[in-house]
Structure formats: structure tokens, C-alpha cells
Amino acid sequence: MSIKELLDREVTLRNCExxxxxxxxxxxxxxxxxxxxxIALICALFAYGNVKQIVKFLDSLDFSLLEKSDKEIKTALGQHYYRFQTSEDVITLFLALKKLKKITTLEKIFMDGYRDSSNVIDGINAIIKQLYELYPFSSKGYIFLIGKVTTKTKGSGALKRWMMWLRWMVRDDNIDLGLWSSVNKADLIMPLDTHTFKVGRKLGLLERKTYDLQAAIELTNALKEFDNEDPLKYDFALYRLGQEKIV
Incomplete structure (x- = not known):
């Protein structure tokens, strides 16, 4: 069985609710x-660590707070923290997104950065910049949560959680949400995590030994050989192959 046949089989197997x-x-x-x-962005940004703990934390959040007053947000989230994020970090994300929702949408900000270049990194940078401008705040936990503007690919963080969120937004199948229609699936970049990085190297799809944004791009380009229009359809399959130790 070729690598493409293996991955295509896994995509078919995994693409179910x-x-x-x-x-x-x-x-x-x-x-x-x-x-x-x-709400999906909040879910994606906190998606690091043990998956059961991630889901437990997310399930504890009251997302209706995005429509409430600043005081209500601060009171309700005063005891919520997750790993590197203090309650102040969690509160700040809610306050920043609440402000953003009042004046625009995440899709519009993303498209303003992405439209001219067709580079999703530019779209992500536009959102990160906007979040900091709308609610200026700095802490180690908050910077880890939403990241910094990315200007290089080699040696830079893989932007895994942002790339996963984009996959959710853009792709439409039994796994992903497909809420946006203006972004080309071919422009998406792999949400590279430890599982997809290791599986990609084991299958010979990734030569780069450094776990960074450049590796995510190289793995994406390798997967385009199998499906140039929708390379990220293989992401969830690769993830499960590594998580379940099949490869």
C-alpha cells in the first residue's frame, strides 16, 4: 500500500462524526x-496539553459572557485558569474578543490580511495585532495564548493552534465546521503538532528535523502532491495515526 493509499483510507475512515x-x-x-x-478561536487557543483536560476546561467556560458586561466577565471568570494562563489571561481574551465582535468579525480582519497575498500567516498576524490593539495587555501566559506577529518561518513557532482554527473555519466535512467560504483550502497550512510531525517524518513526507513553521509548510507541500486543492484533509488522519500509535 502506498502512502497516499494509506492516508486516503484513513481520511475516509476518520471523516465521520x-x-x-x-x-x-x-x-x-x-x-x-x-x-x-x-468561540471556536477560544477553543483552539486553549488546545494544548492533555486533550481530556482541554475539553474539561472549555466545557467549564460560559461563552455567553462574550455578550455580557466587562464586570460580569471579570466576576464569572475570576477563578478560571488553565496551565500557563491565569484568570487574568482568560478574562483578557474574553474582553478582547467581546470588543472585536462589537465592531467587526474575525473573518473580516483575517481577510484584510490574507486577501492580497493569499498567505494565511498574514491573516493570522492581522488578527493577533488587532487583539493586542483592542485590549492592550501583556503577560507570559497571554502572549503564549495568542502568540506574536510572525515574520519568519524558519525557527518560528508552528502556529499550530491558529492553523487548526483555520482548518475548522475553512474546511467543511464531518469533522470541520466550514463557517467561512472566502478562504481557499489550498492556502491552508498544516497545524503541526508532535503527532503529525513524527508521523510526517516516519512516512518520509517531512525531511526537516526542526519543529517550526517551515516544517509545517513543507509537510503541507508534500500533502499537496496527494491533493493540491485540499491538503489539510489529511491532517486529522495523520494526527490519529500518531495519537493511536498506528504509525
Whole structure:
């Protein structure tokens, strides 16, 4: 069996709603309940660490707070923290997204950065910049949560959580949400995590030994050899192959 045949088989096998459930938890479980771009972004940005703990934390959040007063947000989230993020970091993200939702949409900000270049990194940078401008705040936990503007690919963080959120927004199948229609699926970049990085190298799809944004781009380009129009259809399959130690 060729690598393409293996991956195509896994895509078909995994592309079902039962693939994401209580027995097979994933942060998109929470995002699915709301079908909202801002709530999905919160789910994606906190998607690091143990997946059961991620889902448990996300399930504890009251997303209706995005429509409430600053005081209500601060009171309700005063005891919420997750790993590197203090309650102040969590509160700040909610306050920044609340401000953003009042004046524009995440999709519009993203498109303003992405439209001319067709580079999703530019779109992500536009959102990160806007979040800091709308609610100026700095802490180690908050910077880790939403990241910094990315100007290079080699040696830079892989932007895994942002790339995963974009996959959710743009792709439309039994796993992803497909809330946006203006972004070309061919422009998406792999949400590179430890599983997809290791599997990509084991399958010979990735030669780069450094876990960075350049590696994510190289793996994406390799997958374009199998499907030039939708390379990220293989992301979830690669992730599960590594998570379940099949490869």
C-alpha cells in the first residue's frame, strides 16, 4: 500500500462524526456546540496539553459572557485558569474578543490580511495585532495564548493552534465546521503538532528535523502532491495515526 493509499483510507475512515466524541475527545467537540468563529478561536487557543483536560476546561467556560458586561466577565471568570494562563489571561481574551465582535468579525480582519497575498500567516498576524490593539495587555501566559506577529518561518513557532482554527473555519466535512467560504483550502497550512510531525517524518513526507513553521509548510507541500486543492484533509488522519500509535 502506498502512502497516499494509506492516508486516503484513513481520511475516509476518520471523516465521520463518531470520530470526535466523549470516547475520542477533541476541542472541536465544544466548538461544534456553538458554530461561532470567536468561540471556536477560544477553543483552539486553549488546545494544548492533555486533550481530556482541554475539553474539561472549555466545557467549564460560559461563552455567553462574550455578550455580557466587562464586570460580569471579570466576576464569572475570576477563578478560571488553565496551565500557563491565569484568570487574568482568560478574562483578557474574553474582553478582547467581546470588543472585536462589537465592531467587526474575525473573518473580516483575517481577510484584510490574507486577501492580497493569499498567505494565511498574514491573516493570522492581522488578527493577533488587532487583539493586542483592542485590549492592550501583556503577560507570559497571554502572549503564549495568542502568540506574536510572525515574520519568519524558519525557527518560528508552528502556529499550530491558529492553523487548526483555520482548518475548522475553512474546511467543511464531518469533522470541520466550514463557517467561512472566502478562504481557499489550498492556502491552508498544516497545524503541526508532535503527532503529525513524527508521523510526517516516519512516512518520509517531512525531511526537516526542526519543529517550526517551515516544517509545517513543507509537510503541507508534500500533502499537496496527494491533493493540491485540499491538503489539510489529511491532517486529522495523520494526527490519529500518531495519537493511536498506528504509525
Amino acid at each position: 463518531d470520530e470526535v466524541c466523549e470516547q475520542k475527545p477533541d476541542p472541536i467537540i465544544i466548538a461544534r456546540k456553538y458554530n461561532d468563529e470567536a
